[in-house]
Amino acid sequence: MSHDILLQLTGIFILGIISQWTAWKLHLPSILFLLIAGLIVGPGLGLLQPDQLFGELLFPMVSLAVAVILYEGGMNLRFRELSKQKIRGVLLQILTLAVLISLVLGTVAAHYIIGFSWPVATLLAAILVVTGPTVIGPMLRHLRLRGRVSSLLKWEGIVVDPLGATLAVLVFTVVRHSRLRDGLAEALFDFWVTFAVGVSFGFIAAAVLIVMLRRFWLPDALHNPVSLMLMFASFAAANVVQDEAGLLAVTVMGITLANQKWVSIRHVIEFKETLTTLLISCLFVILAARLQPQDIKGLGWDSVLFVVFMILVVRPVSILAATIGSSLPWRERLFMSWMAPRGIVAAAVASVFALELAAKGYPQAVELVPVTFLMVFATVLIYGLSAVPLSRRFGLARANPQGILFIGAHKWARAMAQALMNEGFSVVLIDTDRENIALSRMAGMPAIYGSALAKKTREEIDYGGLGRMFAMTANNEVNALTCLHFLEDFGRQEVYQLSLPPVEQDSRHEAIPQEQHGRLLFGEGLDFFRLNDVFGRDPKIKLTKLTKEFDYQPLRLSTAKPQSFYSFLNRIVRLKFALLTVRQILRPGMC
Structure with a gap:
């Protein structure tokens, strides 16, 4: 039995890292391969059973991992970026108006297309307003977009995640009440409590870490462990005081650390990025493996049509409405309206609420998880494959930037x-x-x-x-x-x-x-x-295109000073001249 547990744990890690490497080699979103790996070893072959493996620890572990991901994301958000690119107003519109439109249209689509009851449809729409930073981040680094669209997508992906999770909690609060008026009143109260608790605990945790680092109360070896400790403490404490306030707390903590000027957090960010990659690799394999074969088989054309409607109608309408009157060029608006991949937060939140809602007498709630995973898989696949050609078509990125x-x-x-x-x-x-x-x-x-x-x-x-x-x-x-x-x-x-x-042996200067x-x-x-x-x-510097008739040797002999510049060129045979280093010598067709 112990060997079986060890093999499953090791397999999760191995599959996650191999999927990340494969995605890097093929220039595709890693989540696509992580989901495929999880589906193969889970519902496909039955080799991985996360519920049996982790038991009641599964969802607390997932919650803590998501907290780390949002904390790391928050540390990459700087207010100066908003001021410099003059996108603060547009971002606010996206975080409010676009989210509201997505919620309304998503609810209507889930009710009339899939046939969900209004409560379950509203909860599904609330879960799907989030865009995954776990997908957007790597995609933006690969695309190297021009203009303001990169900053907007990055901020939206990170900030809307805790807001989306909070929105899902508020919808769940309304749903579990038999009287709509009581549910709305409690939800409105919970919203302000969640906001106050999340911001307070996140700011306090960040302030404590800043003081400890600024006054040198910690050795270098403890900077990252104490940072994680305070992050986990703020997450847990905020959740104890108010359900789901923890995600907002860790995001606020990360943003506060990113925008303060008293201490350097670069080494903390680098550690969190490595940890986040590892957590994402394991989480998606685990959550995908939880799907049951009957859940996947139960997905019909209505679910596919719902996903298509969310991609082709809901996202474009919400973004175009939110950017009306802004200075964003149309090509940037259109690209943003096509870019909304879902990630780990949507998958994790759906998994948690599906169980709780089903226990309260909503049998359709069990379909939340497979529909959400279909949305995650479809958006990652579609946006991942289309982002590069579309960004080039709109002039926002270059093919293979050199x-x-x-x-x-x-x-x-x-x-x-x-x-x-x-x-x-x-x-x-x-x-x-x-x-x-x-x-x-x-x-x-x-x-x-x-x-x-x-x-x-x-x-x-x-x-x-x-x-x-x-x-x-x-x-x-x-x-x-x-x-x-x-x-x-x-x-x-x-x-x-x-x-x-070269450094001489008797020199006081080391290499x-x-x-x-x-x-x-x-x-x-x-x-x-x-x-x-x-x-x-x-x-x-003169660039000459090499041909079969006029290759490197004639070029070298034709120069007036063969021992000057071209003797230098002769020593850089790994340089594809004007195109940089490649593992080949100069040949016809090169400049």
Whole structure:
């Protein structure tokens, strides 16, 4: 028996991580593969039985995991982003008017299309107003959208989750009363209590953590454990005082920490991101495995039609109505109206309320879970497959972004950036030298004055079209720090820095450890000063397309100075010139 439990627990973890890796390789939402894995080992093969495995611990564990996910999401929401992009009013409209329209239309659709009673239909609609940050977050990182739509989708996905869960609780409060008037009165009272309790406990927990970090009451090793402890404490305490106030509390705690200026929480965020990935991987496998074969077989065309109606009618109508009169371009409005994948919160809340509502005499409530999972699966599949081509069609994202963020805007960095921009690639230059920035802007290139390590500078970067970063300053330590700084934006495989100079054995200076710098750009020995000599005072970069008749060797022989620039080119055979590093040598068809 103990071996069976061990195998199931291990299998959940293995399936979750393999699904995440598969999604990364195929550039598709991970939840799609997590759901498929859960359905195969659960109702498909019967190898995983979450209810038997976890028993009464299942839903408390799910609730705590969802709390961690929303806490991490809240720590990525900064008010400066709203002010900078002037989207605060639009976001408020989406969180109020769009949610209300979705609730009303969703209720009508569930009643007339599926045939649910009004109470069950209203509860289903309340559950489905949420959009999943577990899906939106990875999707936005992959798309690298331009404009304000990325910020709006991110804020909506995180903030509407606790609001949607609270709305579901309020609807449940109304449903369980025999008299509608009494139910509405209690629901209205519960709403304000939930809001007050959630905000209070979340703010207090954040304040306690800020004080402890600012006064150095904690060693570094305890920063993350204490952060989790306070988050769990605020979640549990808020839920004890008021049902479902915990999700709002942890979201408020995360947002408060993200917008304070007294302590750095970067290391806390990085830990939570790793933990969130692990939790999402396990949760979706577990919840999908809970579905029973008869539940899946019971889904008819009415459920499919309901999902289609939610995607094609409810979401577009709610978003277009909420953005009337806003300054958002139509292409951004249309893209937002097509982007509302459901995630872990909808699945978890449906699982909890289905049991409670069925016990109160609503037999249709057992159908909430399969319909919700159908909605999750369908939206993840449809939006996941269509997001990339649609964003490109609307001009909000580029296909396979190959642009470069240059750290350093000196003369030969500008020459490289100019050559790439002339070929249609996105470039952005950052430098602390005003003259370099001025020359970059005069040449028509986007340039930002400031330190690449500063938060304000980082927030000014338009990541649309950028796929990697080149750290090309004369300071090797700055280059290494910059690579570490932009890891979460581009990934470890897409941050590069110039070669480090050799360190003599008797030198007092030690080499920068390999794990603390980016991938080497151009090759060993080509550091800043060597490249300065190669390019000279007036660097010129010419792009020549290679053909079968005119390949690399004739190109090298045809140059006036074969030992200068093209001797340098000969040493970077891994560079697809003007398109960056690839695992191949120069061949016909390349520039």
